Amino acid sequence: MAWITTVETNRRDDRGRPIKAYRVEWYEIARDADGQPIPRYPNRDDSPPKRLRRRETFRTPEAAQDRVNEINPKVARGQSPAAQRDAGNRPLSLYADAWLDGLAGQVKPRVLADYRANYRRYVSQPLGDRAVASITAADVRRWRAELMEPRPRPAHARPKGMTDAEAESVTLSRSTIKHAFETLRRILDVAVVDGAITANPCSSVPRTRANDPDAEPFTARPLSAAEIAAVADHIGTVQGHPIYGLVVLFAAFTGLRAGELAGLNVADLTLPQIPGSAGSVSVTRTRRAVRGGWETSTPKSAKSRRVVPIDGWLADDLRAYLANDHPHGNAVGADYDPNAPLFPGRFGRTDPLPEGFSRDEIEPVRSMVLDADARTSERTGEPDRRYIRPDPHAPAIRVAPSSGYKWSVPVNPAGIAKHYFAPALAALGLGHVRWHDLRHAFAVMSLSAGEHYMSVSKMLGHASFVTTLTVYADYITEGDGGKAAPLRRPTAGGLGTNIVPMRRPG
Structure with missing residues (x-):
């Protein structure tokens, strides 16, 4: 002793x-x-x-x-x-490396990358070189308070050459601060287990709320069936991209998350070759765009691996799409590829085009309009082309052929939301709607049609029925519920017309 x-x-x-x-x-x-x-x-x-x-x-x-x-x-x-x-005299960075290295194989690569980014951006510089035993609760409070202070906008998010003094001041979101705090807390937990410190100094610091308690609560904006039909119709007939109109319908009437939609392959669809018969889609993987390509991962939780039923009218559209437009979707064709992405991406401005095609041949032809305040060229007297834009309401003269899509890569829902979904919403006067609100729309339509909330929870891939009850309580009927009739094909009503058929060039 x-x-x-x-x-x-x-x-x-x-x-x-x-x-x-x-x-x-x-x-x-x-x-x-x-x-x-x-x-x-x-x-x-x-x-x-x-x-x-x-x-x-x-x-x-x-x-x-x-x-x-x-x-x-x-x-x-x-x-x-x-x-x-x-x-205890060893630096915090040593325990950070031990914790991060120990997560390999235990969490998804994306989650591990987020933890590393949180440590590198918010923890490493002020605390990484400090002896772990010297970090006190007061140090943790001071560090978190500094994260809440305004700071210059990051260099990658401002014009090139702009200095910190010239940049706009911004504040980190509460969610970002919460994740940074959790990263530090878990690193210090490793030091506690190793005996370097007797207690975690983060334990005496109240955790940061992810949302501002004084802010207005967020509410989703689920579209109605008629609004979904109008948006899909606008993308297909006005913008000239009927395949992406089908993507919007598919997302809204299956409730898949964006990553799950991008992760679908042709073989994930089960479509009996009987007109009007229902089908299903298996959700087994996710994809997300990363620098240099795509990252394939597993769904969000164990219950996210699921089979979602597809109503007969949508199954008919998918059968026609695979037979007539998808170059690898016809099961009896020589080019059938079950591992091909179900929905395609588009060729970027710098991507090489298919042999024998020009940019004009793969793009839709649209009616153009001239802005009222357009300038004219002093030399030619012609309107400046920067003031000529596609008519947001006139039908396309020619829709994009199926050869204008990049079938080797999956669809990027973020790109669809930015370049097609949002312009359609603006043209129809529907206001701001997120892509994820299509998932909310599926849940609301299903519950409103009488579908039992447990069935809806399974189709959405929620980890718990409680999540469905909490988010969609206002749409659940007071009765016990039961098996609802299939959701009918949506019609645009006064918001638009029917979607034009997709055509493959002969």
């Missing part, structure tokens, strides 16, 4: 008397790099372990006694207080 001895120092008090110090001493077993006891007599098989005498000096007897009370239980359990003191 540890004991205290009193020693005199070279320092003197105001009266010239030596100032005493209080030395805490104890013995502990010496261990090698592998943690094995080192024998006192290496040549003897029954040698007792070698013991090391440790010393620590304190200025007051109270501090020395506190250290004795801390050391004795550790020595009794065979632990090394000196080694744990050394562990």
Whole structure:
């Protein structure tokens, strides 16, 4: 056990008397790099372990006694207080690396990448080089307060060459601060388990709420069936991209998340070759666009792996799409590829086009209109082409042929939402609607039609029925519910016309 001895120092008090110090001493077993006891007599098989005498000096007897009370239980359990003191002197970055490396294979690569980014952006610079035992609750509070202060907009999000002084000041979202705090807390948990610190300083700091309690609560904007039909019709007939009109219908009447939609392959569809018969789609993977390509992963949770039924009218559209437009979708064709993406992407401005095609041949032909305040060229007298834009209401003269799509890569819902979905909403005067609101629309339409909330929860892939009850309580009928009739084909009503058929060039 540890004991205290009193020693005199070279320092003197105001009266010239030596100032005493209080030395805490104890013995502990010496261990090698592998943690094995080192024998006192290496040549003897029954040698007792070698013991090391440790010393620590304190200025007051109270501090020395506190250290004795801390050391004795550790020595009794065979632990090394000196080694744990050394562990506390190691930098936070060492425990961050240990925690992050230990997550490999335990979480999805995307989640691990987010944790690494949170540590690199918000934790590493102020705290990474600090000894982990020196980080206090006050340090954690100060660090979080600094995250909440306004800061210049990041360099990648402002014009090139703009300095921090010239940049607009922005604040981090509460969700970002919450994730940064959770990253630090979990790193310090590793230090606690390793004995470098006795308690996590984050534990005494109230956790940051993901949302501002004073802010207006967020409400989704689920579209009605008529609005969905109008948007899909506008994308197909006015914008000239009927395939992406079908993508909007598919997303709205299956409730798939954006990553799940991008992750679909041709083989994931089950469509009996009987007109009017219902089908189904299997959700087994997700994809998301990353720099240099696509990242394939598993669905959000175990219950997100599911089979979603497809009503007969939508199954008919999909059967026609696979037979007439998808180059790898016809099961009896020579080019059939079950692993091909179900819905295609588009050729970017710098992507090489298929052999024998020009940019004008793969793009739709649309009616153009001239802005009222358009400028004219002083040399030619013609309107400046920057003021000529596609008519947001006139039907396309020619829709994009199926060869104008990039069938080797999956559809990017974020790109569809930005370049097709949002312009259609604006042209129809429907206001701001997120792509994810199509998923909400599916849930609302299904529940309003009488579908039992447990069935809707399974089709949405919610991890718990409670999630469905919490989010969609206002749309669940008071009765027990039951199997509802299939959702009917939506009609645009006064918002638009029917979608034109897709055509493959001969």
